[in-house]
Amino acid sequence: MVSNCDVPTSKLSEFSAAISTPDYYCALTSWTAHQVGESIKRDVTARSGLGANRVKITAVEAIPFTFWHDREPLSYCLVRVATDADLTGWGEACDSFGCTYAGVIETTVDQAFAPLLIDEELDDPARLIYKLRSWTRRRLGHQWVAMHALSGIELALWDAVGKSRGESIAALLGSDAKPMPIYASSVFLEEGPPNWHIETLAPLIQAGVKAAKLRIGVDWQADLETLAAVREQLDPSVALMIDGNENFTLET
Template identity: 30%
Template sequence: MTRISHITATAYSCPFDKQHQLAFGLGSNVKRDVVLVRVTSEEGLVGYGESHHGQHPTAMAEIIERGLAPLLIDCDPLDNEGIWERINRQQLVTHGLGAASMMALSGIDMALWDLKGKLLDQPIYRLLGGTRKKTRAYAGGLALGFLPPDTLQAEVADLLQQGYTAIKMRVGDTPARDAMRVGHIRQTFGDDLDIAVDAATRYSLGDIPEVIRYCEDNRVYWLEEPFTPDNLEAYAELRKRTAIPIAAGENHYGRYAFRSLFEARAISICQADLSKSGGFTELKKIADMASAFHIAMAPHTSHSVLSAAGNAHLLAAIPHGILFEADVAKVNPFRTELAQPPFGVVDGHIEPPHGPGLGIQIDETMLERYPAIAGPCYLPIERSAGPTG
């Protein structure tokens, strides 16, 4: 029986010039970070995973290598449940780093499933009990931000040409400006386009009358993260006031946080993130629990092709997955160059790779061009109450 020989994690960063910085609810993104996790077996076989950077990519890599990895050397790499519980007991439930430890574990778990698939010569979707199938994709990620209406219109037109039938617009600016941008896109492209909106936790209950009005007037597909993740009362109150589906989950960590979210009847669409919420081992539990509450799954995609491929596998293994989030940022080498051959959306749909594990070949040589830059990737922006355009 093989054993885990070593675990490494490395941060990489792609800085953006002004032209490629997106303004949205979290601020302005000045760089794209990724934390690549490698789990190596005694035979030298490598499984790859991605941990969300938590806005501190170099710190996240150190947490993985110095905090979690030493606990797992010589463990059975096929023992996903045992390894997850080992870290849970030692790092999550007491004396750990909370969300940071969960993000670190997420990347390790993803890499372990990639390694398991390679050891057993099976794709992850098959190991999870699924079959290879297509899922409709929506154009999301770091795109469609706080831009003038004509610029947004041009970007959406290009996405429709690529085959997308659903998009996600960034809101959380002011309700009036959000309404103006969303209304322009709805009026321009008609009712056949599904438009979701993401507020990045920037609304308050005082904003809700205006927010509900523009969401209902424009038949919004879902309203994502209107409030901070702890504000379950506001989520529940919002659901009472509108039939617009409410989505959240990318900033919730582990099944116990999701249990509270589901029991509060706070959301109708779950957006748990593989690189944040515990990897495949935990996400499958969260998805199964969501189904018991009749909550649909539309997992959040993080920063690289690893997260994207992982979500494609997960969606192929659950019956209630509704949409795949495709990052359509104009510049993201960790999406477009890290896997060879490239993996992504075709004709508005995603399908998991059929090779073993994640089914993608990682080209680490390209990462040499993107040394880590410490610190946050999102910086605050000043917002005025005046008109935009």
């Protein structure tokens, strides 16, 4: 098993205790992930020419905060990646409207992911994220809160890499920065009569937005009546969309 993982003889002593326990697979997997990560790092450095002027990550932190809106308080969680080149990358961990478990995200970033990135070279976000996923997959998994935290880190890494190279993230991903159409994402239809929804959307439509989205609630039959009335009153040039909001079943 050890030879299949291509572990050098000098490293066998580090795994001798782990191999004799039920957790041996974790140790070997971690070493394999390290080897793959180092291989990717060498390849990225060779292709990008970063070897002569390397930038290292010095800090990774999550910053949770709450805004008190009229309808309800919403929490958010930013992720900050700092480097020794005075470059800072910013990302956001978001699960829909803000970040539902911002404090949990903060703990996950600070305790699980940040220690794995300190002193790493800021070269390729894909390599760095691969390392984080490889070293934590058996303990955190690849979904829910872990992925929310990881998404914020990845955004911050791309932001920092883009700044270090003087390129937009779009360019780094093989595209270019260009205008994108936006739409107004509004509230549940059950929250008010048709004219109230029209008034709510009016400032955005007057600003030039050409599409709007409303949300269906549990009483979706009544919502469809409201939706029809909104469509009748809304400017015909504005596209109208609906969000089922996880309320529909196969029958409906």
